[in-house]
Amino acid sequence: MIIEPYTILYKEQLSAHVYLMRVKAPHIARERQPGQFILLSIDHDYGERIPLTIADANLEEGSITIIFQTVGYTTKQLATLEVGDELAVLLGPLGQPTKIEKLGRVVCVGGGVGIAPLHPIAKSMKAAGNQVICVLGARNKELLFMEDNFAAFADEVIVCTDDGSAGRKDLVTAPLKELCQMDEKPQLVVAIGPPIMMKFCVETVRPYNVPVVVSLNTIMVDGTGMCGGCRVTVGGETKFVCVDGPEFDGLKVDFDGLIQRLQAYRSQERRQEEQHACRMQQQAAVLEKKNV
Amino acid sequence: MPAACSNRPPCWRKRMSENNIEALQKLAKPHYEELKKLDFQLKPAQRAKIPLQDMPVQEARLRCKNTNEVALGYTPMQAVVEANRCLQCKSQPCVEGCPVRLPIRDFIKSIAIGDFAEAIRLIKVDSLLPAVCGRVCPQETQCQVKCTLGKMLKDPEQAVSIGRLERFVADWERSQGKIEPPLCRPDSGKRVAVIGSGPAGITVAADCRRAGHAVTVFEAFHKFGGVMMYGIPEFRLPKAIVEAEVELLQRMGVQLLPNFLVGRTRKLQDLLDKDGFDAVFIGIGAGLPNFMGIEGEHLIGVSSANEYLTRANLMRAYERGKAATPIIEAKRVAVLGGGNVAMDAARTALRLGAEEVYLVYRRSAKEMPARAEEIHHARAEGVQFHLLRNAKRVLGNAEGRVTALECLCYELGEPDASGRRSPVAIPGSEYVLPVDAVIVAIGNSSNPLIRQTTEGLEFNKWGNLVCDEDGRTSLPKVFAGGDIVLGAATVILAMGQGRKAAAAINKMLAE
Missing domain, CATH: 1.10.1060.10 (Alpha-helical ferredoxin)
Structure with missing residues (x-):
């Protein structure tokens, strides 16, 4: 049995802060199912392990697609890697796959970089025979991506931006509410995006008695159930996102607790970035001197 | 704080002076x-x-800073x-x-x-x-x-x-720089898959390889050694030693695959049915950390000992400025539990800059499951023992960060099923310890992944694998050992089980 190096085969910038990469990983491409994620690190000794959802897989090429937003230290470093570079660590597929079944009408809501993990789920829901309506939201047109990929299979795509630069000038909760109010209510809502968006999607749907699935992205170290850093309260019970999730019944998730826990290392991360920027400046100064 | 919380040093034991x-x-x-x-x-x-x-040790006042x-x-x-x-x-x-x-x-x-x-x-x-x-x-x-x-x-x-x-x-x-790998028999043409590279897995890999079988070790982490890498700290077991042992396996011809989670990256049954392995050994360890189930346990600053130690050891968070992995920074830390893992967490916290470290354990020192040597070292380094105390709830501020731990005092009652005198709460004895981090080290439950993804494997009610004396599970060609069978135990017991299972695998493959 051989594991090939996790080589970056393709890289594309999708929007101001969002990147797409296809990475060689035939063993993960073979096993992955919609809803699952990977953990990666870019330095074998000193790197940090971060979870990212698998947006797609290509069996012929033996690759998986990851889409990420540059928000923290590791994602920013990851964005500097180029085609031909290798990831130090790539583990997956992790988590429980999405339950794909024929239900009737399914509304898929994606916000920001959450649009990426929504894609394979929406596509599989369509393939299973559902009517699929997709609601995609971003702050503005520049931050929106993949809408054409959704348009290729979805029965309807509704785009919302905060400033109206693309689609409706609305939050995703507005069309979601309208869809719930229609005579033919959706049989399922899938919402993936920032925790605050998922929280409001759940509250929008709650009065209409429609089931809503959310996919959570939390702090993780091992991704195999060992550290408990990803724990979240669901229906009063402690659950681990890595082995029990990442998808949960949105109506039962304690979003406030989740949002709070995501702040755990924020101040340290900020300091680290400042230190890093400082080092970069020093290096730049050294290089400049050399050139002179 | 009740007067009974003694921080006096214990009577120095003969085996453990602190001489240079x-x-x-x-x-x-x-x-x-x-x-x-x-x-x-x-x-x-x-x-x-x-x-x-007596064995020389680093001086306590110096070592707790490195x-x-x-x-x-x-x-x-x-x-x-x-x-x-x-x-x-x-x-x-x-x-x-x-x-x-x-x-x-x-x-x-x-x-x-x-x-x-x-x-x-x-x-x-x-x-x-x-x-x-x-x-x-x-x-x-x-x-x-x-x-x-x-x-x-x-x-x-x-x-x-x-x-x-x-x-x-x-x-x-x-x-002396002359570690010789043990001799291996000529290739048998048989293949053994070992899941997990901890002490049990390493033992099985070595024993099966010596018998001439081709061995592949699957490890979920990016480094090999299991608990010896992520759990036991550098100051107790230098990582270079574990790396040398792993390198020896490689020199014997054992194939080691990192970043591979059997159950997800590949189903266990597929290893046998599709990938041509003749036997599988499951040595995946204890898995899921237990929490207390008390109020405030999800506040920022509360972590399992697994998480705290993994960040510190495997992810090298102790090398600040170099490691990308952050770790809770705390001046006052409470560690819950009385085992070796609790001692490791408490002593790691000191080394990461904590000024006060409290170890909160609900029985007395006599019942502590930690090794005497570890308890001694922890005390010598300044860990403060709050014995016959238990955490009641964790208190936090508006940002959701830990500010204190409320504890309850206990006294020892009648012996329980384990033969240890069971602690009984003293009503109204609550007191508050101001802390900014709480590390929970009260044991692990078994990881559900293999159970969820493998049909026909029998587990007991605690989620541990059911095996016979030789490590045979309920599935043909599948063996197991270590903490996934024993519950949380020790390196040497895991090795003992690995040895028996390897003998059974070698016997089966010889037939």
Whole structure:
């Protein structure tokens, strides 16, 4: 049995802060199912392990697609890697796959970089025979991506931006509410995006008695159930996102607790970035001197 | 805080003074000269008079500020003197106490005459990990508790220091730079998959490879060694030692695959049905950390010992400015639990800059499952013990960060099923400890992943794998050992189980 190096085969910038990469990983491409994620690190000794959802897989090429937003230290470093570079660590597929079944009408809501993990789920829901309506939201047109990929299979795509630069000038909760109010209510809502968006999607749907699935992205170290850093309260019970999730019944998730826990290392991360920027400046100064 | 919370140092034990190398070497020297004069030919009564040789350690006030190893190991002279305390008794009760049945008496005999090469050769027949076991085995409850010398002197603490001698020869071999991989039989054409690269997995890999089988080890993390890499801290088990043992496996021809989670990256059954493996060994460890189930446990600053230690050890968070992985920064830390993991977490917190570290344990010191040596070291370094106390709830501020731990006092009642006196809460005895981090070290449950993704494997009600004496599970060709079978145990017990399972696998593959 051989594991090939996790080589970056393709890289594309999708929007101001969002990147797409296809990475060689035939063993993960073979096993992955919609809803699952990977953990990666870019330095074998000193790197940090971060979870990212698998947006797609290509069996012929033996690759998986990851889409990420540059928000923290590791994602920013990851964005500097180029085609031909290798990831130090790539583990997956992790988590429980999405339950794909024929239900009737399914509304898929994606916000920001959450649009990426929504894609394979929406596509599989369509393939299973559902009517699929997709609601995609971003702050503005520049931050929106993949809408054409959704348009290729979805029965309807509704785009919302905060400033109206693309689609409706609305939050995703507005069309979601309208869809719930229609005579033919959706049989399922899938919402993936920032925790605050998922929280409001759940509250929008709650009065209409429609089931809503959310996919959570939390702090993780091992991704195999060992550290408990990803724990979240669901229906009063402690659950681990890595082995029990990442998808949960949105109506039962304690979003406030989740949002709070995501702040755990924020101040340290900020300091680290400042230190890093400082080092970069020093290096730049050294290089400049050399050139002179 | 109730007056009963004693932070006084315990009575210093004979085995654990805190002396430096020079002082101990000076103490050993006259005995060594005497031994030479007698040409190492002593009567048992003479041997019993040689004093126990203490192991040098880094000074407590210095070591709690660095991550270097605490215990420094015997000098060659000390090792020879200590080995000469062994009575070389016929019955060898020490061997009975060893889960892998090392030829203890015989290797000590070699050390006693200065033949360190022969000593390590004898050990290596039965153990691939002497440098690890010499450091982390609970010898005081295994081999040493049975020692005839300890019985003769009516004090088990006066037993021959078997663990320290094992460690000494393993380190001696490494320092000579001539670690030889054991010989392997010609290729059998059979393939064995080992899931997990902890102590159980390493033992199985080595034993099956020696029998001539092709062995592949699957590890979920990016580094090999399991709990020896992510759990046990550098100051107790230097990572270079674990890496050397793993490298030895590679030199034997064992294939090691990192970043591979059997169950998800590949189903266990597929390894047998599609990938051509003839046997599978499951050594995935204890898995899921337990939490207390108390109010405030999800506040920022509360973590499992698994998470805290993994961030510190495997992810190297202790190397600030270099490591990308953050770790909770705290001045006052409470650790919940009384096992070795709790001691490791408490001592790691000190090294990461905590000024006050409290260890909160609901029974008394006598019932603590941690090794005496670890408890001693933790106390010497300044960990404050809050015994017969238990966490009631964690208090936090508006940002959701930990500010304090509310504890409740207990007293010991009647013995419970485990034979330990069970703690009984004293109503109204609550008190508040101001802290900014809480580390929960109260054990693990088994990881559900293999159970969820493998049909036909039998588990007990605690989620541990059900196996026979030789590690056979309910599935044909599938064996298991270590913490996934035992619940949380020790490195050496995992190795003992691995040894039995490997023997059963080798027997099955020979048929």
